[in-house]
Amino acid sequence: MAGGMADEKLPKRSEDFSEWYNQLVLKAQLADYAPVRGCMIVRPYGWALWENIQQALDQRFKATGHQNVAFPLLIPRSFIDKEKHHVEGFSPELAVVTIGGGEELAEPLVIRPTSETIIGHMWSKWIQSYRDLPVLMNQWNSVVRWELRTKLFLRTLEFYWQEGHTAHATREEAEFETRQMLDTYTDFAVNDAAIPVIPGRKSDSEKFAGADTTYSLEAMMGDRKALQFCTSHFLGQNFSQAFEVRYLDQNGELQHCWTTSWGLSTRVIGAIIMVHGDDQGLVLPPKLAPYQAVIVPIFKTDEEKTAVLDTARKLKAELAKANIRVTLDERDGQSPGWKFNDWEMRGVPLRVELGPKDVAKQAAVLARRDRPGKEGKVSVPIADLAATVERLLEEIQQALHDKALAFRKSNTHDAKTYEDLKRAVENGFAFSFWCGSAECEAKIKEETRATMRCIPLEQPGGSGACVSCGQLATERAIFGRAY
RNA sequence: CGGGGUGUAGCGCAGCCUGGUAGCGCGCCUGCCUUGGGCGCAGGAGGCCCCCGGUUCAAAUCCGGGCGCCCCGACCA
Numbered sequence A: 001m002a003g004g005m006a007d008e009k010l011p012k013r014s015e016d017f018s019e020w021y022n023q024l025v026l027k028a029q030l031a032d033y034a035p036v037r038g039c040m041i042v043r044p045y046g047w048a049l050w051e052n053i054q055q056a057l058d059q060r061f062k063a064t065g066h067q068n069v070a071f072p073l074l075i076p077r078s079f080i081d082k083e084k085h086h087v088e089g090f091s092p093e094l095a096v097v098t099i100g101g102g103e104e105l106a107e108p109l110v111i112r113p114t115s116e117t118i119i120g121h122m123w124s125k126w127i128q129s130y131r132d133l134p135v136l137m138n139q140w141n142s143v144v145r146w147e148l149r150t151k152l153f154l155r156t157l158e159f160y161w162q163e164g165h166t167a168h169a170t171r172e173e174a175e176f177e178t179r180q181m182l183d184t185y186t187d188f189a190v191n192d193a194a195i196p197v198i199p200g201r202k203s204d205s206e207k208f209a210g211a212d213t214t215y216s217l218e219a220m221m222g223d224r225k226a227l228q229f230c231t232s233h234f235l236g237q238n239f240s241q242a243f244e245v246r247y248l249d250q251n252g253e254l255q256h257c258w259t260t261s262w263g264l265s266t267r268v269i270g271a272i273i274m275v276h277g278d279d280q281g282l283v284l285p286p287k288l289a290p291y292q293a294v295i296v297p298i299f300k301t302d303e304e305k306t307a308v309l310d311t312a313r314k315l316k317a318e319l320a321k322a323n324i325r326v327t328l329d330e331r332d333g334q335s336p337g338w339k340f341n342d343w344e345m346r347g348v349p350l351r352v353e354l355g356p357k358d359v360a361k362q363a364a365v366l367a368r369r370d371r372p373g374k375e376g377k378v379s380v381p382i383a384d385l386a387a388t389v390e391r392l393l394e395e396i397q398q399a400l401h402d403k404a405l406a407f408r409k410s411n412t413h414d415a416k417t418y419e420d421l422k423r424a425v426e427n428g429f430a431f432s433f434w435c436g437s438a439e440c441e442a443k444i445k446e447e448t449r450a451t452m453r454c455i456p457l458e459q460p461g462g463s464g465a466c467v468s469c470g471q472l473a474t475e476r477a478i479f480g481r482a483y
Numbered sequence B: 001c002g003g004g005g006u007g008u009a010g011c012g013c014a015g016c017c018u019g020g021u022a023g024c025g026c027g028c029c030u031g032c033c034u035u036g037g038g039c040g041c042a043g044g045a046g047g048c049c050c051c052c053g054g055u056u057c058a059a060a061u062c063c064g065g066g067c068g069c070c071c072c073g074a075c076c077a
Helices: A017-027 A044-063 A077-081 A084-093 A116-126 A171-191 A238-242 A267-276 A302-321 A336-345 A356-360 A382-410 A418-426 A438-448
Strands: A031-033 A040-042 A074-076 A095-100 A103-111 A135-144 A158-168 A198-201 A213-220 A226-234 A246-248 A254-256 A258-265 A293-297 A326-328 A350-354 A363-368 A377-381 A412-414 A429-434 A451-456 A475-480
Touching: A017 A031, A017 A267, A040 A044, A040 A158, A044 A135, A044 A158, A044 A171, A044 A267, A074 A077, A077 A084, A077 A103, A077 A116, A084 A238, A116 A135, A116 A158, A116 A238, A116 A258, A158 A171, A171 A198, A171 A213, A171 A226, A171 A258, A198 A475, A213 A267, A213 A382, A213 A451, A213 A475, A226 A267, A226 A451, A238 A258, A258 A267, A267 A382, A293 A302, A293 A336, A302 A326, A302 A350, A302 A356, A302 A382, A336 A350, A350 A356, A350 A382, A356 A363, A363 A382, A377 A382, A382 A412, A412 A418, A418 A429, A418 A438, A418 A475, A429 A451, A438 A451
Parallel strands: A293 A326, A293 A350, A412 A429
Antiparallel strands: A031 A040, A074 A103, A095 A103, A135 A158, A158 A258, A198 A213, A198 A451, A213 A226, A226 A258, A246 A254, A350 A363, A363 A377, A429 A475, A451 A475
């Protein structure tokens, strides 16, 4: 049920992946449907997860010299029209405000679908000299794009994200920035989200409206479909020309800036769910989990209750002191078994079971979320608890990543012929030589429903026949069905 | 926008064909009992039957119109 506890079993992930996902989001209390079609309410548990994601990224952004800013939600309609590709790309999905204070507005305002235009407008005022560069900004906000088909976290009309925007004196600097931020995202994906990703370049048809080059990280979900984890765009001088963002260089000559933008959204929560989750529910990577450990007390009599809770509270304090995010489930009226299932639904990496038997021998049972059933349980002396929890959290973090990587590898196929490709995308990714033509790309999309996800930056080298037209190709691309 | 479905308690649904006291499961509240993998018993609260109109002594039910939502297609960082 939408608002209640984890009171029922999920559909089997292997039988109905889509419905498994929908119910998991509701039952783990990550989010709920809003009264407006296609909009999402992020609940406390989901937002806590997002806050950890924000923190992990924000630290990295600051470490590379970026500063946070806040630009307005409303943008003059005319701004969107200034960059040719941008307007073509975004017009169909804009939400437009035409009335304010009961009066028809002289100029309609769009609710930002992204902020390149308004930022460009302001930069043209702020940037005058090469001494003002580079400008390195980021903002955490929400944007609106009027999508037709929506799904919680993966595609909603309004979504939360960060958008980084930078301006540079030279093409090289801007290109470096674009790639540096892609590397930053990769580091976050692999080490924090435990999601293996493929960094690559997008085709012309898939790139951001207004970009010269779009890079993305592509990941394989549990149903073998692809999900774009984030993007980083080299915008060339497209926006600086549209908005007259210029500076005087050392020689006193007026130059247009080179700009970039890069973003990552709450969609990554969807990725975490679809990569790590299982039939029991959510499985969270320890680095991002709101609670890394939950203590479930077990008792019958009042004396037992006193002794168990007393010890449980001490354990909680001890774990918290070791900087482990821990909670103690003191809820009355729910059986331990119920609580086990509830916290498994919510993906807590480690459960600490503490009952009278454990207190008697000064031990506690640790159960790993990534290893269901008895195999994942060990009894640990209380004296070693904090150290063991720390070690296990690291092990789980690594195990989640390794499992996801093995899954992706075993479902990625070197497809040499068109027949190979057709078969491969039925069940994963095809990694194939591609001549780079839009015709071949469109034909593959039309006939297999798979799209060109990216041209991986890391190439095995050599050359071969294009999987579609047979002409000599020097690069291999990832094809797959995508979200 | 096209095709299909659906709207009744917080959630999931039955009732509608054949008009006559609005029901079931889960959840919620109270009490007792239980608690090492989704305890049990008893009592209780909760309704604009999507909206507007029509037919009728009488409409959740029949008729007409509207609206919302879901799925499929088209579209889509």
